[in-house]
Amino acid sequence: MNFLLPNLSPAYPExxxxxxxxxxxxxxxxxxxxxxxxxYLLTQIALFGCALITFITFTPDAxxxxxxxxxxxxxxxxxxxxxYITVSVCLIYSRSYISLRGMLSGEFFSLVLxxxxxxxxxxxxxxxxxxxxxxxxxxLSLYAMVALRRDSSIATEAAMKFFILGALASGFLLYGxxxxxxxTGSLNIARISEIIQGGVVNHATLVVGLVFIVAGIGxxxxxxxxxxxxxxxxxxxxxxxxxxxxxxxxxxxxxxxMRLLIEGVxxxxxxxxxxxxxxxxxxxxxxxxxxxxxTNIKRMLAYSxxxxxxxxxxxxxxxxxxxYGSSMFYVVIYVIMTLGTFGIIMLLSHxxxxxxxxxxxxxxxxxxxxYAFITLLLMFSLAGIPPTVGFYAKLSVLQAVMNAxxxxxxVMAVLFSVIGAFYYLxxxxxxxxxxxxxxxxxxxxxxxxxxxxxxxxxxLLLGIFPQTLMALCIYAIQSSVQS
Amino acid sequence: xxxDFSLLSLVIWLPIFVGIAILTINDDRxxxxxxxxxxxxxxxxxxxxxxxxxxxxPIVSSMQFVEYRVWxxxxxxxxxxxxxGISMPLILLNCFxxxxxxxxxxxxxxxxxxQYMGAFLIMSGIVNGVFSSLxxxxxxxxxxxxxxPMFLIIGIWGGPxxxxxxxxxxxxxxxxxxLMLIAFIYLYRISGGSFxxxxxxxxxxxxxxxxxxFIAFFLAFAVKVPMWPVHTWLPDAHVEAPTGGSIxxxxxxxxxxxxxxxxxxxxxxxxxxxxxxxxxxxxxxxAVVYIGLxxxxxxxxxxxIAYSSVSHMGFVTLGLFLFNVYGVEGAMVQMISHGFISGAxxxxxxxxxxxxxxxxxxxxxxxxxxxxVFAAFFMLFSMANAGLPGTSGFVGEFMVIMAAIKINFWxxxxxxxxxxxGAAYTLWMYKRVVFGTVTNxxxxxxxxxxxxxxxxxxILAAMVLWVGLYPLPLTEVMHVTVDNLLAHIARxxx
Numbered sequence: 001m002n003f004l005l006p007n008l009s010p011a012y013p014e015x016x017x018x019x020x021x022x023x024x025x026x027x028x029x030x031x032x033x034x035x036x037x038x039x040y041l042l043t044q045i046a047l048f049g050c051a052l053i054t055f056i057t058f059t060p061d062a063x064x065x066x067x068x069x070x071x072x073x074x075x076x077x078x079x080x081x082x083x084y085i086t087v088s089v090c091l092i093y094s095r096s097y098i099s100l101r102g103m104l105s106g107e108f109f110s111l112v113l114x115x116x117x118x119x120x121x122x123x124x125x126x127x128x129x130x131x132x133x134x135x136x137x138x139x140l141s142l143y144a145m146v147a148l149r150r151d152s153s154i155a156t157e158a159a160m161k162f163f164i165l166g167a168l169a170s171g172f173l174l175y176g177x178x179x180x181x182x183x184t185g186s187l188n189i190a191r192i193s194e195i196i197q198g199g200v201v202n203h204a205t206l207v208v209g210l211v212f213i214v215a216g217i218g219x220x221x222x223x224x225x226x227x228x229x230x231x232x233x234x235x236x237x238x239x240x241x242x243x244x245x246x247x248x249x250x251x252x253x254x255x256x257x258m259r260l261l262i263e264g265v266x267x268x269x270x271x272x273x274x275x276x277x278x279x280x281x282x283x284x285x286x287x288x289x290x291x292x293x294x295t296n297i298k299r300m301l302a303y304s305x306x307x308x309x310x311x312x313x314x315x316x317x318x319x320x321x322x323x324y325g326s327s328m329f330y331v332v333i334y335v336i337m338t339l340g341t342f343g344i345i346m347l348l349s350h351x352x353x354x355x356x357x358x359x360x361x362x363x364x365x366x367x368x369x370x371y372a373f374i375t376l377l378l379m380f381s382l383a384g385i386p387p388t389v390g391f392y393a394k395l396s397v398l399q400a401v402m403n404a405x406x407x408x409x410x411v412m413a414v415l416f417s418v419i420g421a422f423y424y425l426x427x428x429x430x431x432x433x434x435x436x437x438x439x440x441x442x443x444x445x446x447x448x449x450x451x452x453x454x455x456x457x458x459x460l461l462l463g464i465f466p467q468t469l470m471a472l473c474i475y476a477i478q479s480s481v482q483s
Numbered sequence: 484x485x486x487d488f489s490l491l492s493l494v495i496w497l498p499i500f501v502g503i504a505i506l507t508i509n510d511d512r513x514x515x516x517x518x519x520x521x522x523x524x525x526x527x528x529x530x531x532x533x534x535x536x537x538x539x540x541p542i543v544s545s546m547q548f549v550e551y552r553v554w555x556x557x558x559x560x561x562x563x564x565x566x567x568g569i570s571m572p573l574i575l576l577n578c579f580x581x582x583x584x585x586x587x588x589x590x591x592x593x594x595x596x597x598q599y600m601g602a603f604l605i606m607s608g609i610v611n612g613v614f615s616s617l618x619x620x621x622x623x624x625x626x627x628x629x630x631x632p633m634f635l636i637i638g639i640w641g642g643p644x645x646x647x648x649x650x651x652x653x654x655x656x657x658x659x660x661x662l663m664l665i666a667f668i669y670l671y672r673i674s675g676g677s678f679x680x681x682x683x684x685x686x687x688x689x690x691x692x693x694x695x696x697f698i699a700f701f702l703a704f705a706v707k708v709p710m711w712p713v714h715t716w717l718p719d720a721h722v723e724a725p726t727g728g729s730i731x732x733x734x735x736x737x738x739x740x741x742x743x744x745x746x747x748x749x750x751x752x753x754x755x756x757x758x759x760x761x762x763x764x765x766x767x768x769x770a771v772v773y774i775g776l777x778x779x780x781x782x783x784x785x786x787x788i789a790y791s792s793v794s795h796m797g798f799v800t801l802g803l804f805l806f807n808v809y810g811v812e813g814a815m816v817q818m819i820s821h822g823f824i825s826g827a828x829x830x831x832x833x834x835x836x837x838x839x840x841x842x843x844x845x846x847x848x849x850x851x852x853x854x855x856v857f858a859a860f861f862m863l864f865s866m867a868n869a870g871l872p873g874t875s876g877f878v879g880e881f882m883v884i885m886a887a888i889k890i891n892f893w894x895x896x897x898x899x900x901x902x903x904x905g906a907a908y909t910l911w912m913y914k915r916v917v918f919g920t921v922t923n924x925x926x927x928x929x930x931x932x933x934x935x936x937x938x939x940x941x942i943l944a945a946m947v948l949w950v951g952l953y954p955l956p957l958t959e960v961m962h963v964t965v966d967n968l969l970a971h972i973a974r975x976x977x
Contacts, residue, residue, distance in 0.1 A: 380631060386624035387624050398668055414661040425634075428634075433638040471556070
């Protein structure tokens with residue numbers, strides 16, 4: 001019997017990341033006291049190395065490996081590059097925050113790297129099992145990260161909720177997958193797609209399976225009515241962890257939706273369109289209305305995430321390449337905005353004080369006009385007001401939705417956006433119209449200062465020249481959906 | 484020729500860049516530098532806008548000073564600018580108002596000066612962008628972006644209830660504009676992928692779509708004008724805004740709504756405009772008469788002028804939906820004239836407020852004995868606000884009433900009633916504030932206007948009288964464009 005080594009080249013970034021993750025874990029064990037920054041540096045090097053590998057091995061064609069369980073196509077490469085950048089930015093923002101809270105040890109960084117690995121596997125999956133494997137690797141790392149602050153009861157509660165509901169959702173997902181397997185006899189995404197398009201299968205069973213899959217996806221994307229975990233986790237987890245949870249995994253979740261819903265059961269678009277419309281509308285309603293009532297900024301942003309994910313789903317509802325491209329664009333923009341927002345929140349957390357009340361933004365314009373202005377841009381962008389990039393994200397999704405003929409859906413989305421604008425405006429009001437409650441000087445490290453200014457500038461510059469990023473998203477989707 | 488080619492860009496971006504430069508200084512210790520920079524920037528903005536008038540060809544109905552570049556390929560969005568006889572005077576009005584606003588805030592604004600001055604300059608550029616955009620998305624971006632500086636101006640430098648007013652202002656206008664965006668995307672689909680406003684003018688549309696598009700546009704523009712019954716944000720915003728903010732709001736931002744009707748509603752959906760013209764005329768007349776009556780009972784001077792603005796803007800929408808030359812030209816003249824008069828009225832209230840810190844009519848009385856020069860100017864502007872012949876307020880109203888009487892006697896009758904109500908509320912306020920005996924001891928401490936204030940008042944008075952006595956330079960540039968517009972509206976697009 002001859003043993004054939006599979007073609008490993010598409011998975012080089014994942015393999016490298018796994019090795020680095022283990023290395024960081026070991027280094028953390030040894031160098032905890034003497035070189036506290038070593039693990040941080042190694043993590044950044046790992047991400048940079050991955051980016052380099054992905055860049056060098058880039059090809060415009062899709063390469064399958066591991067018996068067609070793993071694929072490396074343009075969409076995967078694009079999303080992975082975005083994940084590396086996002087995770088790296090996350091870590092730069094959170095370094096001083098976690099070091100002040102004594103979490104600058106190996107666990108945090110190795111968990112980040114394993115979660116990242118999970119995301120990469122999800123993005124590159126071309127098989128239901130790979131998909132599930134990546135998802136669980138990501139989810140388990142995230143559960144642990146939420147629970148990192150063991151002495152905090154609220155964090156523990158959040159982690160418990162996250163874990164139980166997450167496990168339930170994974171169960172849903174598996175159950176849905178098993179039903180689809182039962183009907184089609186395959187777990188390979190491309191194969192399933194062929195069989196469904198062939199049309200000689202039991203449609204009713206497929207739809208039941210689909211319902212479970214959509215429910216599982218809904219949970220991972222935190223869209224209503226599967227959103228209950230998000231506000232608690234956002235509130236309870238350390239801000240650095242929330243920053244991580246709310247940014248990069250959304251990119252991976254988008255990849256997950258693409259692989260599962262579009263490449264896998266895309267033939268059943270008529271069935272899932274209706275489900276997604278309900279999810280999207282409920283999310284926008286619950287997210288926007290729920291956010292109004294919050295006094296905790298992290299909770300408010302959790303509801304804001306719910307509404308944004310709902311909006312993003314609208315692009316997928318339109319079920320064409322333009323729509324998927326606009327959704328991807330929306331997710332990328334959303335991640336850029338989230339990074340900036342949580343970055344600012346961590347800046348406001350001076351010492352071991354946690355900035356998590358809305359009132360912590362009071363009078364920011366007095367205390368530091370520059371950060372106030374960056375937050376202003378971020379808030380207007382989240383609200384979708386031009387000339388910030390949030391406007392184009394909304395525009396492209398609305399355009400796709402209307403092209404698919406759902407004018408009423410676009411009108412509903414717009415009405416909810418007006419409600420949403422209110423709570424973003426409230427933050428601007430606190431910063432610009434109110435007097436500061438304290439005069440604590442905000443003095444971030446230089447790298448954070450530079451990065452957060454860049455982040456604000458990107459919001460504005462992409463708002464004036466969105467062409468490149470839009471074209472990139474469309475290109476990524478086109479080359480993998482059609483291949 | 485290169486200069487001609489990028490003239491509009493210069494008019495838009497020069498104030499914006501000066502504004503950004505001022506924002507980066509952001510230090511109240513450099514107050515003098517900031518103020519002078521803002522003044523020079525705004526004057527330069529006015530200066531570069533003057534060639535728009537002198538080099539404008541009044542016998543051409545097509546767009547002039549056109550700039551056309553690809554901007555966002557994916558959506559077929561272009562950086563497409565151009566002006567005609569309707570937008571050019573409005574750009575000049577805007578560029579003219581900005582230096583006045585800067586001077587008006589010279590002494591009064593003491594906190595966060597750079598943000599104040601920067602916001603006004605940036606807004607001036609953005610508004611020029613609104614008036615000269617020929618691409619729907621470009622238009623929309625400028626349109627929405629103009630909300631941001633105004634929101635901050637009301638919220639930071641406004642009065643006690645400023646937060647409520649600022650948020651109300653923002654959300655009202657946002658709701659209207661987002662529906663307009665939906666209409667744009669719909670038109671983009673129907674037209675086969677174009678965001679060009681000029682393409683939309685030629686696009687045939689069935690009546691049902693036209694009506695829906697009209698409603699979407701109506702919500703966006705009616706909120707801005709503002710028309711009854713969506714006018715309620717205006718008094719709140721005005722009362723709480725600082726003087727400069729009120730001037731810009733009344734003189735410039737309200738014109739965006741009127742301009743929107745001329746540029747979008749009428750030519751893009753002409754059949755719906757005809758179909759719904761009765762509704763528009765009735766709403767306009769309600770604004771003219773009913774809001775005029777509301778103005779009569781106001782105790783707060785700024786509120787009174789705000790309501791009088793709504794009533795005067797009613798003439799604009801009335802004139803537009805009469806579909807004849809007098810009506811549309813009258814509406815345009817009314818917009819320009821209202822820009823001068825309401826700006827002047829708000830400035831006059833600001834002059835008094837700076838001294839006594841009250842806007843209540845009851846707190847004044849006998850001002851003339853302490854401020855005779857001011858009282859004379861205030862008299863002129865009050866008369867203009869009441870529509871006295873010889874002032875600019877008369878010209879526009881008279882033209883619209885002339886137009887209305889051709890269509891229906893009762894339209895003209897109700898419209899003309901404003902000459903009575905307008906005189907009543909303005910002059911009654913004037914009487915209570917300026918004449919009579921001094922009841923409030925603080926009035927005795929008043930000092931007459933300073934040189935800076937006299938300068939602004941003189942310039943505004945000159946403009947009010949000029950348009951009132953010799954409106955020809957204004958009407959001649961818009962005549963061909965208006966004729967062309969009316970010819971276009973008369974053709975059905977069904």
